Amino acid sequence: MTPEESSIQAAEVCELAPVVPVLVVDDAQTAAPLAAALISGGLPALEVTLRTPAALDAIREMASVDGGVVGAGTLLTPADVIAAKEAGALFGVTPGTTDRLLDAALDAELPLLPGAATASEALKLLERGFSVQKFFPAEASGGVPALKAIGAPIPQVRFCPTGGVSLKNAPEYLALSNTICVGGSWVAPKDAVQSGNWERIEELAREAAALTG
Numbered sequence: 001m002t003p004e005e006s007s008i009q010a011a012e013v014c015e016l017a018p019v020v021p022v023l024v025v026d027d028a029q030t031a032a033p034l035a036a037a038l039i040s041g042g043l044p045a046l047e048v049t050l051r052t053p054a055a056l057d058a059i060r061e062m063a064s065v066d067g068g069v070v071g072a073g074t075l076l077t078p079a080d081v082i083a084a085k086e087a088g089a090l091f092g093v094t095p096g097t098t099d100r101l102l103d104a105a106l107d108a109e110l111p112l113l114p115g116a117a118t119a120s121e122a123l124k125l126l127e128r129g130f131s132v133q134k135f136f137p138a139e140a141s142g143g144v145p146a147l148k149a150i151g152a153p154i155p156q157v158r159f160c161p162t163g164g165v166s167l168k169n170a171p172e173y174l175a176l177s178n179t180i181c182v183g184g185s186w187v188a189p190k191d192a193v194q195s196g197n198w199e200r201i202e203e204l205a206r207e208a209a210a211l212t213g
Helices: 001-015 028-041 055-062 080-086 100-107 121-130 142-152 170-176 190-196 198-209
Strands: 019-023 045-049 070-075 092-094 132-135 158-161 182-184
Touching: 001 100, 001 132, 019 080, 019 198, 028 045, 028 055, 028 080, 028 190, 028 198, 045 055, 045 142, 055 070, 070 198, 080 100, 080 198, 142 158, 142 170, 158 182, 170 182, 190 198
Parallel strands: 019 045, 019 182, 045 070, 070 092, 132 158
Antiparallel strands: none
């Protein structure tokens, strides 16, 4: 897979809905119903972060749910890339980027949303051929004004801002010409997941799926 091919496929995932849920799954048994609720609400692209021991099992469970496109977030090492791919992830997301991570994802043919927080990082990724990137941590890195400023001289790059993005500020990000979608965790509150309140999660997903810039 070339970087250009990776970005094309990453863009296709990002264009499925305005919001990609960023999910921290503590219990793999909740993964399938959680995925079903989000997909039913109109959010088919799901990012499971590799922050818990249950994450890889959660990806396996979600991969079996019809209509979903499940990816792995918080990829930090080449080993993470391989494990995510083997678990059934169809795309990967990194908080930051190293050459080893990029090479591992390309070798594994795992479409990647590589993380960048500055103009220099975005340019380095663009130089490699990655034109679709994750802007992280979005709010801590300056939020909408920063992303707008980066986009002015680098219009070739489209971003998925993640980190501090909420229902309230998501429309501001989505209004930017260089924002392809946003990533957010608000659509799957921990208390709703733990209590199995899938109706609430579906309602939050439906609200998020209707967002526009």
